[in-house]
Amino acid sequence: MNQKRELLLNTALDLFYYKGINSIGINEIIKVSGVAKKTLYSHFNGKNDLIMAVLNQRHQVFIKWLEDKLSRPGSDHELIDCLFESLQSWFDGNEQALGSFGGCFFINTSAEFSNQESDISHYCRYHKEQVRQLIQSKLNFKSPDLLNAICLLKEGAITTAYLTGESIEAIQSSKNVLHKIVC
Amino acid sequence: MNQKRELLLNTALDLFYYKGINSIGINEIIKVSGVAKKTLYSHFNGKNDLIMAVLNQRHQVFIKWLEDKLSRPGSDHELIDCLFESLQSWFDGNEQALGSFGGCFFINTSAEFSNQESDISHYCRYHKEQVRQLIQSKLNFKSPDLLNAICLLKEGAITTAYLTGESIEAIQSSKNVLHKIVC
DNA sequence: ACAAAAGTAGAACAACTTGTCTATCATTGA
């Protein structure tokens, strides 16, 4: 019973993430997953409901991945290196948990749904807040500038890597710059 | 003759930028602009052609705006302040040339068209390159780290401002951090 | 003044969208 639900969730995430939510119809999801349309509508109230569930699924996976990555480092210097090297590894498609890189799912989704008051936009904002809080909790040097810089450079690196494909230089510069801020 | 073309272009840009390209159909564009459907298809080969023309239009406007903003400052410190204060002003909707803020049109568009080999994605990449080159040409201190940091923080600030709505803190931190890099 | 060009409104079309519904088959728990 829940196997079908998970299958639908994973298939939808794959299709939505790599091809865009508006470009993927219900029919494609059921065709790729091999699940009947009626089964989909018995698990989800509609496409919007499915999108929300997919966002939640991705959020759980991403946060778990990030928590795991940031659990080891001790000093802030190590944390910064660890964070940006993990991002680099993600961009290069070497992070199994996240799948091959297709940008930030939440940024992409937010760009597709321009209505800032929709449930979807709200969830994208929530995700970014959670990521920020996670990074903050791992920092020893509690400086707003440092936290802001880390989050902005991270965001910039993700969108730049997605848009241009290149990222090594950006990651290295981010690390260099941030090391200068840590007292 | 060209009046209709420009009217279509400006109407399409407005609708595409604030509501997303995939969410806006040809019928909406002709309804809002008041131009006949056949006239649209006499000026543009199809929706894709219109999108490319709109991207080009926005690119011209944005580059001209940025060139104007960055023409005054002398030192790199002034350049950094000027750039990020201009961004802040854009986010706040105080830059007439750019209209009210709806994120970066090229990032948003790139997120909607996931096929990285399409004409549309290529143009988005081209725009970002041009912006980077413009900033580079204005910098006295030719440091790759400085240029990368400026571009990444700028990108991060735009997407963060679009997603969360807040930006003042991010802009201030960006300036603080960058001033530490300039020798 | 008049022919050519450029505009108009909107019908038609094929291909798609989400969502509902019918009818049949398989699994399973008591």
Add this chain to the structure above:
DNA sequence: TCAATGATAGACAAGTTGTTCTACTTTTGT
């Protein structure tokens, strides 16, 4: 064993999409 549950394929309604086309009117250059 047998009723209940869950899944299946696919037709269907109602709507939207991009695009083409016809028939008519306005603008424009000479």
